[in-house]
Amino acid sequence: MIKIISFISLDNIVKAYNEKIILHHINLEIVNNQFISIKGPSGVGKSTLLNILAGLEKADSGKYILDCIEMHAQNLNELSEIRGSRIGYISQYNPMIRNLTVRENIVVPLLLGNYNQKQITAYIDELSACLKINHLLDKKIDKLSGGERQRVGVIRALIKKPILLIADEPTGSLDDDTTILVFHLFKRLSESGTTIVMATHSHLSSQYADKEYRMSPEGIFLNVQTVGDM
Amino acid sequence: MNTARLLLKNKKWFMLLIGLLSFLFSVVLFVLLVNINISKIEIHSASKLHNYNIYQITDNLIGEREIEFFKDVKNYDILHDFNNRVFENSKVVFYNAVSQPVGLKQYPPDKKFAAYYEVGSNNDLYEYDGEFYQFSKSMQVTKSVFDYNVVELMEGQPFDDSAYVYIAGKNEIPVILGSDYRQYYKLNDQLELHYYYEKFVGRVVGFAKENSFIFTNLEPQQVLNRYILLPSMSLSEQPSKLLQKTEVDEIFFRALLLSNMGGYLMTNLNALEVRKEVADIEKVTNFTDYQIIGANSLSVNLLYKMVDANQTLIYTISSVVFIFSLCAFYLFVKSFIKRQFDTYLVYIMSGVTNNKIKKTIQLEFSILNGISIGLALLCTVLFMQDITLLSILLISGFLVWLLFHVVVYILVNQLLATTNIIEKLKGD
Amino acid sequence: MKNYLVSSRFLLLTFLLFTSAASLLYMLDSVSYTNMINNRYINKNAVEFIVNTEASSLDIDLEEPYLLMQYKLDNPQLKYIYFHPSVKLPPINYQKQPLSTDYIITGDVFPEEALSRNMKSLVIGQFDTPSSYLNREAWYIVMSQQINLKNGTKFILNVESGNPHQLIEKIFPNTSYQLLENEDRGTAILKSNVLLNVFLLISVLFVIIAQAVTIHYSIQSKKPIVQILFLAGGKWQLIFLKVFKLEFIALFVIMLLEFLSLKAFNHFYTIWGNQWYYVSVFYILVTFIVYFLACLLMTKSLIKKGVRLF
Numbered sequence: 007m008i009k010i011i012s013f014i015s016l017d018n019i020v021k022a023y024n025e026k027i028i029l030h031h032i033n034l035e036i037v038n039n040q041f042i043s044i045k046g047p048s049g050v051g052k053s054t055l056l057n058i059l060a061g062l063e064k065a066d067s068g069k070y071i072l073d074c075i076e077m078h079a080q081n082l083n084e085l086s087e088i089r090g091s092r093i094g095y096i097s098q099y100n101p102m103i104r105n106l107t108v109r110e111n112i113v114v115p116l117l118l119g120n121y122n123q124k125q126i127t128a129y130i131d132e133l134s135a136c137l138k139i140n141h142l143l144d145k146k147i148d149k150l151s152g153g154e155r156q157r158v159g160v161i162r163a164l165i166k167k168p169i170l171l172i173a174d175e176p177t178g179s180l181d182d183d184t185t186i187l188v189f190h191l192f193k194r195l196s197e198s199g200t201t202i203v204m205a206t207h208s209h210l211s212s213q214y215a216d217k218e219y220r221m222s223p224e225g226i227f228l229n230v231q232t233v234g235d236m
Numbered sequence: 237m238n239t240a241r242l243l244l245k246n247k248k249w250f251m252l253l254i255g256l257l258s259f260l261f262s263v264v265l266f267v268l269l270v271n272i273n274i275s276k277i278e279i280h281s282a283s284k285l286h287n288y289n290i291y292q293i294t295d296n297l298i299g300e301r302e303i304e305f306f307k308d309v310k311n312y313d314i315l316h317d318f319n320n321r322v323f324e325n326s327k328v329v330f331y332n333a334v335s336q337p338v339g340l341k342q343y344p345p346d347k348k349f350a351a352y353y354e355v356g357s358n359n360d361l362y363e364y365d366g367e368f369y370q371f372s373k374s375m376q377v378t379k380s381v382f383d384y385n386v387v388e389l390m391e392g393q394p395f396d397d398s399a400y401v402y403i404a405g406k407n408e409i410p411v412i413l414g415s416d417y418r419q420y421y422k423l424n425d426q427l428e429l430h431y432y433y434e435k436f437v438g439r440v441v442g443f444a445k446e447n448s449f450i451f452t453n454l455e456p457q458q459v460l461n462r463y464i465l466l467p468s469m470s471l472s473e474q475p476s477k478l479l480q481k482t483e484v485d486e487i488f489f490r491a492l493l494l495s496n497m498g499g500y501l502m503t504n505l506n507a508l509e510v511r512k513e514v515a516d517i518e519k520v521t522n523f524t525d526y527q528i529i530g531a532n533s534l535s536v537n538l539l540y541k542m543v544d545a546n547q548t549l550i551y552t553i554s555s556v557v558f559i560f561s562l563c564a565f566y567l568f569v570k571s572f573i574k575r576q577f578d579t580y581l582v583y584i585m586s587g588v589t590n591n592k593i594k595k596t597i598q599l600e601f602s603i604l605n606g607i608s609i610g611l612a613l614l615c616t617v618l619f620m621q622d623i624t625l626l627s628i629l630l631i632s633g634f635l636v637w638l639l640f641h642v643v644v645y646i647l648v649n650q651l652l653a654t655t656n657i658i659e660k661l662k663g664d
Numbered sequence: 665m666k667n668y669l670v671s672s673r674f675l676l677l678t679f680l681l682f683t684s685a686a687s688l689l690y691m692l693d694s695v696s697y698t699n700m701i702n703n704r705y706i707n708k709n710a711v712e713f714i715v716n717t718e719a720s721s722l723d724i725d726l727e728e729p730y731l732l733m734q735y736k737l738d739n740p741q742l743k744y745i746y747f748h749p750s751v752k753l754p755p756i757n758y759q760k761q762p763l764s765t766d767y768i769i770t771g772d773v774f775p776e777e778a779l780s781r782n783m784k785s786l787v788i789g790q791f792d793t794p795s796s797y798l799n800r801e802a803w804y805i806v807m808s809q810q811i812n813l814k815n816g817t818k819f820i821l822n823v824e825s826g827n828p829h830q831l832i833e834k835i836f837p838n839t840s841y842q843l844l845e846n847e848d849r850g851t852a853i854l855k856s857n858v859l860l861n862v863f864l865l866i867s868v869l870f871v872i873i874a875q876a877v878t879i880h881y882s883i884q885s886k887k888p889i890v891q892i893l894f895l896a897g898g899k900w901q902l903i904f905l906k907v908f909k910l911e912f913i914a915l916f917v918i919m920l921l922e923f924l925s926l927k928a929f930n931h932f933y934t935i936w937g938n939q940w941y942y943v944s945v946f947y948i949l950v951t952f953i954v955y956f957l958a959c960l961l962m963t964k965s966l967i968k969k970g971v972r973l974f
Contacts, residue, residue: 061897082967089897097895101888106668114889115896117906166896253877260870267863275856348845355737356714356818356842386855447853459847541795542702546851549698550860553691557867560684564874571881619862 012071013038013201014059014170019068021054028054029065032226034219041196042203043211045229046221052205053098053174055221059203060095060172061085072170090118094168096176100159102147109143112162119166126165133161136191138184152179160188164195171195173204182210189214251600254572255608261561262612262636268554269632270620275547279540281386285451286540288329288502290531291510293322295497297525305525306490312475315493318523320470322501327513332378332468332499333452339369339430340464344420349373349462369430374464376495377450384502385450387460390415392423392442395467399441402469402492404481411438412465415446431466432491434484438464456539468496500531566643573597573644573651580652594648601644602637609633609640668889670910674882675918681878682922682951685871686944690929692864693940699857700936702850704797705731705754707822707936711829712846715817717839722811724835729824732835736816741774744804744815751824752936755792762788766807771799778802797849811835820846824937879955883962890966904963912956919948 014036021029028051036042046052057063058070061077064085070077075088089095102111112130134140137157142150150158156179163171171192177185185208193214196202204211212218218229297305305311323330337351339362347353350360351371360371379400381387387394389412399410409429413421421427427438444465449457471478475489503510511528518524580593613633617623700707714737724732729751734744747753756769768786770776771793776784779802791798804815821828821835832841851857886907893903923945930941 062895083899086894086897086967087899089895091897093897095895095897101891101895103668103888103892110668111892114892118893118896118898118902162892162896253873253880256873257870257877260866260873264863264866264870267859267866271856271859271863274859275854278854278856354844356844447848447855447858449853457849457853459849459853461847538795538797538799542851543854545698545702545795546854546857549695549851550856553695553860554863557688557863561867561870564870568874568877571877575881575884 012036013040013073014203015069015071016059017069017071019055019058019065019070021051021058021063021065029058030223030225032068034226036201036203038201039196039199040201040216041192041214042201043215043218044203044205044221044226045207045211045218046205050221050223052221055226056172056174056203056205059170060093061089062095090115090166092169094163094166094171096160096163096171096173098175098178100155102155102158104146104148106147107144108139108147108150108158111147111158112143112165115162115165129167130161130165133164133191137161137187153181153184156180157184157188160191167200169200171200171202171204173202173206175205175207177206177208185210250572250575251604254568254601255604257565257568258605258608258640259612261565262609262633263616264557264561265632265636266612266616266629268558269628270616270622270625271550271554273625273628275543275550277386278543279547281384282536282540282543284384285502285536288504289506289510290536291501291503291507292529292531293497293499293501293514293526294529295494295526297494301525306486309476309479309486312479312486312489312493314521314523315497316471316475318517318521318526319493319496321517321521322497322514323470325513325517327505328501328503328510329380329384330378330499331380331384331502332376332496333381333450333458334376334468334495334498335452335454335458336374336376336495337371338374338464338466339364340372341367341369341428341430343370343372344417346416346420348416353462364430365435367428372464373462374466375450375458375460376466376468378468378499380502381450385448387448387450388445389442390418390445392440394442399467400469401472402478403472404478407435408437408439409466409469410441412442412444413440414444414459414461414463414465415448416461417464418443427464432488434488438466451536451539454535456535456542470496497526501528565640566647569601569644570647570651573647590652594652597648597652598641598644602641605637605640609637669907670914671882671885674878674885674911675914677878678875678915678951679918679922681871681875682918682944682948685868685875685947686922686926686940688864688868688871689940689944689947690933690935692861692868693935693937695857695860695864697935699848699850699852701754701793701798702796703848703852704801704850705822706733706820706846706848708848708852709825709828710820710822710846711832712818712820712844713832713841714844715813715819715836715839715841717813717817717836719839720813722813722836722839724809724811726831726834728826728831730828730831731822732811733820733822734811734816735818737818739778739816740818741801742778742804743801744806744812746806746809746811751822752934754796754798756789757792758789760788762805764807766805768802768804770802771796773799774802822936825939875951879951879958882955883958886959887962887966890963894967900963900967903967904960907963908959915952915955919952922948 012035014034016032016034019029019032020027032055044052044055054063058065059072061080061082062085064082065078068078072088073092077085077088080088103114109130113126116126130143131140134143137160139154139157139161142154147155147158156176160173160176163173173192177188180188189208189210192202192204196216204215212229219226220229221227322328340349343349347360349370349372350357351373352360353373362369362371379395379397382394392412395410395412409431411427411429421440423440423442425440427440429436429438444460446461447459448461449459452458469492471489471492475493478484478489479486501510501514505513507530514526514528518526576597580597610633613629616629617626696708724746726748729748731745731747731751734746735742766786767788768779768783769789769791770779770787771791776787779787783804786804791801793799821832823831889907890903893906894900926941926944930938
């Protein structure tokens with residue numbers, strides 16, 4: 007029997023803020039190239055879980071292994087470096103730099119390394135065409151609507167071609183048609199080798215995600231319906 | 237939510253900073269105003285001296301001639317009469333500031349008060365009538381000295397008119413002390429003085445402010461910090477009568493009369509006219525042993541030039557700094573309003589009209605600037621310890637407030653134009 | 665893109681504020697210098713003393729900048745002057761080039777008849793100080809650095825900075841002297857002049873606050889880029905370097921430009937002691953260091969706060 011080695015492994019993750027436990031012994035195994043969606047009521051700790059997965063913060067206890075790297079043993083600076091090379095992050099908070107164009111905002115993460123300009127330009131064109139904002143690339147970010155800005159955030163997170171994409175409510179301010187565009191893109195990415203973990207309230211996610219988890223104060227559980235869909 | 241709460245909650249550090257800038261700007265302006273006023277007083281005082289022709293009147297009673305003159309008691313009266321008439325002449329101002337060391341018993345332990353301290357002399361102590369006195373720096377001044385110099389008192393009152401008159405039996409003289417004396421004496425203290433060979437009690441009626449100075453022909457700025465100021469006393473009646481009435485030695489009257497005579501005549505008259513004027517007094521009084529010389533105008537010119545140059549310096553520097561401060565204030569308020577845009581958008585979304593927001597911002601700034609300007613006004617008045625300018629400061633404070641109000645009004649209307657707000661709501 | 669990393673508005677404002685601070689400090693110093701000229705060229709730190717000695721002459725062997733005035737108690741208008749070549753003399757109109765031997769400078773209203781015939785021949789110029797007590801004086805400039813006590817026992821020692829009493833000990837070793845508490849004259853004692861200094865000091869404070877606000881705004885404007893780079897992942901050191909390197913280089917160039925212009929200005933419009941120059945340089949350096957530390961702190965604290973901020 008072939009033993010599947012998990013790409014992501016969370017073992018007894020605990021996280022508390024101001025003595026209030028947010029994550030209570032979370033266990034989760036995610037294999038490569040999967041598109042995972044997590045649902046649950048607000049305040050249940052979805053964002054905290056995603057932040058830990060993205061290496062933005064550390065769990066108080068428990069083990070987190072990503073692609074054979076013991077993430078729980080790294081400090082924040084090392085986690086940040088790992089994020090830079092492996093993880094893309096789409097946050098609910100979507101910081102943008104005023105006075106810069108959309109394209110300039112997208113390439114900000116590339117400041118930290120050397121990249122092939124031509125390939126990057128082509129990739130931006132491709133992604134923005136997928137999300138239908140290619141006509142906005144040279145506009146000032148100030149001129150964009152909330153939904154357009156959210157799509158810019160998605161492209162920015164993908165610009166370094168991460169092997170893991172963490173997306174926290176990536177379609178919160180999008181209409182259904184645009185949400186489908188984003189999920190469609192995610193699906194395509196997961197098929198081509200990117201593992202995606204997404205927190206969402208969208209009812210459309212179950213049509214695209216390989217697995218759907220439900221998160222509650224008691225823990226995180228696999229949604230049986232989607233397992234069946236698989 | 238009331239505006240005050242909004243003010244505090246809403247970026248209180250920014251508001252504090254803007255308040256501080258507004259406070260400093262107001263202080264700069266108030267200090268500038270106070271200073272222009274002070275400078276005006278200084279230049280006015282110096283120009284009064286500068287605009288006059290100054291002559292020096294001195295006696296010719298030297299050596300034997302003096303002894304001969306004062307042998308006859310009637311001559312005391314003649315000199316007294318002459319002095320009085322010169323003093324009362326309406327065409328000349330008699331100005332006398334005579335540096336005359338005075339004996340001081342129970343002198344302060346600091347040698348700098350000694351009459352000849354600056355020249356390194358150590359022989360300032362002497363014994364008189366079994367008591368030890370120190371020759372101390374003293375200046376006898378006429379009332380005109382106070383009229384023509386800016387001598388402000390930090391405490392006490394100037395000499396009243398009776399101080400300038402010696403009446404029979406008077407043994408108390410009011411004195412004003414220089415600022416350095418303040419650590420040794422207080423108001424109404426009584427100093428034991430040995431003045432023109434007589435013992436007097438000097439009652440402290442005031443202390444001059446630090447670095448007060450008066451003009452004398454020798455020294456354009458005679459700094460009074462270490463001096464005892466005594467009123468230059470005229471005699472209430474003829475010396476012959478006073479000599480009969482009192483036991484005071486005639487030498488006291490002689491010294492007083494002679495010191496009263498040597499002074500400056502400040503007038504608009506030319507040399508010939510002033511000589512004629514005094515010659516008329518000479519005819520009436522029969523006193524001829526005097527001469528009038530053109531006083532050294534260089535000192536007063538030097539003083540005037542110095543004060544004038546100082547005023548130019550103040551005006552130049554103040555104008556530059558004022559313009560700079562105003563520009564800086566404008567820029568910072570503009571930047572502040574721009575950075576507060578998100579908050580304004582929240583109001584808009586909460587159903588507040590654009591006009592209401594503009595008014596709220598104006599109110600915020602009006603209150604903030606009002607408080608800052610008020611505090612600045614208070615600090616300036618407390619620092620200057622002077623309320624004479626209060627009305628000017630209040631008016632200028634109001635004008636600054638109005639100026640700030642106009643700046644904010646223009647900025648608010650420019651930055652929060654309806655189109656701007658709508659654009660922001662759409663995209664930002 | 666690079667334009668965002670370097671804010672020209674911030675740099676321009678910083679340059680203006682540096683210049684404003686330096687100008688205000690220069691004004692403060694120049695007011696002091698004007699006061700010094702008007703106060704017989706006696707500095708506010710000067711000491712006045714009378715020497716009691718039997719010796720007839722003394723050598724001055726000092727490396728520190730100084731200007732020593734010597735005069736007789738009964739003739740304070742004629743002063744013998746000894747000075748270090750680096751110190752600035754008051755403005756003088758020279759009719760002849762200064763000599764390597766002793767020479768005399770007189771004031772406009774100094775009576776030349778008060779000078780001996782030999783001395784008259786040494787006069788080579790007048791003080792160019794229209795409203796100063798110097799106009800009433802004559803300065804006998806002594807080149808030999810040897811004090812002849814026959815020329816007087818009263819001295820006034822001017823120093824550019826530091827403690828003048830130590831210099832007295834060096835000039836007059838093992839000599840008893842009586843220190844006198846001196847009083848200022850001239851514009852320095854005018855109340856408006858004293859208040860002018862207060863006015864300038866408040867203005868300097870105003871500039872410092874404006875500088876703080878500018879730095880604050882600049883740092884605020886850099887926050888989004890630090891946040892984006894943090895989310896994108898990378899060591900904080902790298903983020904810091906990428907975000908601020910260009911601005912620091914630009915700021916450094918501005919500092920150098922400022923230093924050069926201050927140096928040039930100081931060369932052409934030098935005043936006694938040049939304290940304003942040193943304080944300005946210090947101020948600019950401190951501002952740069954504060955900005956550097958503030959940027960470092962902002963980057964570190966944003967990253968330390970991490971995701972809680974979002």
